[in-house]
Amino acid sequence: MSGRPPIDEIRRQNALDSLEVLDTPADPHLDTLVRLARESFGVSAVLISLIDHDRQWFKARNGLELSETPRQISFCSHAIEREEMLVVEDARLHPCFCDNPIVTGPPYLRFYAGQPLCDDGDQPIGTFCLLDFHHPRTLSETERARLRDFAYLAMGYLKINAMSRQAEELRQALTRAQRKAMLDPLTQVWNRAGLDHLLPREQAAVKAKGLQLGLLICDIDHFKAVNDSHGHACGDQALWEAARRLGASLRPSDLVARIGGEEFVVLARVNNAEELARIAERVRHNMADSPVRTEQAELRLSLSIGSTLLREGEGPASALARADRALYQAKRQGRNRVMPA
Ligand SMILES: Nc1nc2c(ncn2[C@@H]2O[C@H](COP(=O)(O)OP(=O)(O)OP(=O)(O)O)[C@@H](O)[C@H]2O)c(=O)[nH]1
Structure with missing residues (x-):
């Protein structure tokens, strides 16, 4: 793993919790962003994936019909340990991922690129990531820069949204457990x-x-x-x-x-x-x-x-x-x- 010092899991989770974004309804702006990213990269799916205690939960998704998966099998939890984005061109050939159940079984993930999303204190709360099922692929330097831009916009939106009146009203109306149910x-x-x-x-x-x-x-x-x-x-x-x-x-x-x-x-x-x-x-x-x-x-x-x-x-x-x-x-x-x- 490159660059980033080991994650302080408590600080990281606190940073994520303080955004009050877990288990909230989909947001049309982030939905648009992931749809544009999917069209722009021509991949099977794009996610804004947030790494919670024992799961990754998708704040926005396009091309994947799942709302969350266990953290244990999450590529994104590897991506957040890095300073730079994680690119896996062919998961079948990668020592960390070749026996992962989402590679050996449905949806047969082949390609993954995840750019960490970091809060102002540099805590990595999740990723903006591209997935391709069935086909390995590469990511050019230009595409890497574009993926960083998408992640930057997503994180900016999450931060501004956390300060919005709607988010405050929701915090007052429902606890996180209630939201989830x-x-x-x-x-x-x-x-x-x-x-x-x-x-x-x-x-x-x-x-x-x-x-x-x-x-x-x-x-x-x-x-x-x-x-x-x-x-x-x-x-x-x-x-x-x-x-x-x-x-x-x-x-x-x-x-x-x-x-x-x-x-x-x-x-x-x-x-x-x-x-x-x-x-x-x-x-x-x-x-x-x-x-x-x-x-x-x-x-x-x-x-x-x-x-x-x-x-x-x-x-x-x-x-x-x-x-x-x-x-x-x-x-x-x-x-x-x-x-x-
Ligand atoms: N794929 C999917 N289908 C669902 C779900 N929930 C309900 N349905 C389907 O929605 C359909 C509703 O059909 P109907 O109530 O007959 O109404 P309709 O065909 O929309 O016709 P009108 O309402 O009269 O225009 C049924 O076929 C249900 O099986 C779901 O979660 N997923």
Whole structure:
């Protein structure tokens, strides 16, 4: 191992914990960064991998359908011990990695390049890394410089985000253990329990700011046909991408939850019904306007959306039931549309 003095694991873990980023929902900006990196390098997958006590957890990922793996088999935990990036051109030939189960078995990792992500105190909290399954490859000097740039942007974003108002609100609302139990591992948005827990907080927040709480129930149209035609793995990738597109259509203070198979709820802080209608249309367009690419197929997905504002004195369950009825209407009237309750 080159360069870096031995890691002080306690300081390193403290540095990671203080960012309050573990087990938080996916972030559209980091999702965009890893997608761009994957397109730019032409690799199978790109991750922002954070090295926690006994696991590596992926804050952002593109091309890999896993939310975490044991630290024991993690290439990134080797990468963070180094000053410079770790490049493994062919893992089958590398003495440290040739018998690693993710090399000898699925996903058959061949190529790995990981640039350590370091906080201001130079503690390595994880990596920005490129993976290629099935094919060994090399990384030119220009590509190495580009990977360093991607890692620099990712770390900069993580640091700024740790200081943001949204991060502070989340810290106050949920402990890390609660966050972990309330994230949907498939799509990295809140699950039903997360929605139920965070709804009262959102109600209080909009009241304090003189705003209203907008609620959208979004259901992917004819999703069964995706699974039936292209398989469950393709359906899972489509759900992942659908969640990314929802997040990218919203503001940082808005919230996305997956409450059923192909059903998502959005909570948006809005001034009035017109603003909510604009958001709902944006969500609908972002899903329908361009195809979703999965490994198996290019899919045309659309959403039917039931939309409503929470009324004065109304409980969230009643508002959700109204939005659900509106969603049903949207389906009956031909799908790919927004129906206000
Ligand atoms: N791949 C995948 N599929 C899922 C998951 N959860 C639910 N589904 C599938 O989502 C599909 C939902 O189908 P339906 O409820 O019949 O609805 P639909 O085909 O979307 O039709 P409409 O809602 O009427 O437009 C079923 O095929 C479920 O198996 C999941 O986690 N992964």
